[in-house]
Amino acid sequence: AQKITQTQPGMFVQEKEAVTLDCTYDTSDQSYGLFWYKQPSSGEMIFLIYQGSYDEQNATEGRYSLNFQKARKSANLVISASQLGDSAMYFCAMRERVGDSNYQLIWGAGTKLIIKP
Amino acid sequence: DTGVSQNPRHKITKRGQNVTFRCDPISEHNRLYWYRQTLGQGPEFLTYFQNEAQLEKSRLLSDRFSAERPKGSFSTLEIQRTEQGDSAMYLCASSLQGGRSLFGPGTRLTVL
Numbered sequence: 001a002q003k004i005t006q007t008q009p010g011m012f013v014q015e016k017e018a019v020t021l022d023c024t025y026d027t028s029d030q031s032y033g034l035f036w037y038k039q040p041s042s043g044e045m046i047f048l049i050y051q052g053s054y055d056e057q058n059a060t061e062g063r064y065s066l067n068f069q070k071a072r073k074s075a076n077l078v079i080s081a082s083q084l085g086d087s088a089m090y091f092c093a094m095r096e097r098v099g100d101s102n103y104q105l106i107w108g109a110g111t112k113l114i115i116k117p
Numbered sequence: 118d119t120g121v122s123q124n125p126r127h128k129i130t131k132r133g134q135n136v137t138f139r140c141d142p143i144s145e146h147n148r149l150y151w152y153r154q155t156l157g158q159g160p161e162f163l164t165y166f167q168n169e170a171q172l173e174k175s176r177l178l179s180d181r182f183s184a185e186r187p188k189g190s191f192s193t194l195e196i197q198r199t200e201q202g203d204s205a206m207y208l209c210a211s212s213l214q215g216g217r218s219l220f221g222p223g224t225r226l227t228v229l
Contacts, residue, residue: 004159035217043206045160045220091159104173105150105218107159 003027004092004108012114013082020067021077021111023092029053033095034075035105036066040088048090051075087115121221123209129227130199137195138224142211149192150218151184152208153177160208166192167214199228 005024013019025034036048051059051066059066067076079086092108122141130136142149147168152160163182164174168189178184181199186192196203206225210218 037220042222043225044222045208045210047217047219050217093159104162104165105160107161109159110157 003096003106004094006090006092006108006111008111009109010112010114012116015084015115015117016081018078018080019082019086019113021079021090021092021113023075023077023108025073025075025092025094027073027094027096029097031097034066034068035093035095036064036075036077037091037093038086038088039091039110045091049077082115084115084117087113089113121209121211121219123207123221123224125224126222127225127227129229131229132201133198135195135197136199136226137193138207138209138226139191139193140209140211140221141191142209143219144190146211146213146216146219147189148212148214148218149186150210150212151192151194152210154206154208154223155204163194196226199226201228204228 003026007022032053034051038046049059049061049064049066051068058068063080065078089110089112091110093105095103124139150165151163154160162175163178164184166186169186181197184194204227206223208223210220212218
């Protein structure tokens with residue numbers, strides 16, 4: 001069963017506009033973590049932002065913020081004031097406990113974001 | 118420490134050959150992960166180490182794949198008798214226990 005769903009395979013956004021990338025997840029654990037990573041065409045996976053399941057405040061990191069709605073099991077990434085350099089693949093991932101102390105990252109299929117000048 | 122490094126960055130090989138990739142994690146990170154990513158897909162978990170112990174191995178990892186982390190520092194991933202279906206980006210990541218994973222630049226494998 002799909003545990004991380006990113007429903008937008010691709011998005012075009014005008015430069016300087018805000019953009020929201022959707023992510024929904026499925027888990028029965030009470031303790032989990034949600035991540036967003038950016039992967040430019042060079043291939044490197046770049047950590048953007050993290051939200052713990054017990055965090056009451058939405059995470060923010062510069063122009064990135066995570067709209068965490070626990071009851072809906074959604075963790076959307078919001079990029080404010082988009083820039084041309086934001087064009088990349090964006091992956092949502094969930095850290096889930098496997099066994100007593102082991103964790104695994106489960107990944108979505110990604111959203112390709114293209115910023116138009 | 119400048120981050121996670123991987124070598125080589127690119128590898129082209131002929132079907133049936135063996136290949137080995139290396140990952141040097143961030144020095145204080147005790148966890149090291151290998152992922153495989155094919156074009157247009159998210160990463161797929163392959164295996165991970167805590168220090169030198171290999172704690173988990175995905176069912177995706179056939180007998181042709183083996184990974185080691187002999188001294189709890191760098192790790193190697195070997196693929197024996199490569200097949201065209203092995204062509205992918207192989208990503209390495211490291212973390213502290215419970216911490217965020219930081220990724221290396223990846224090794225892109227092309228099997229002809």
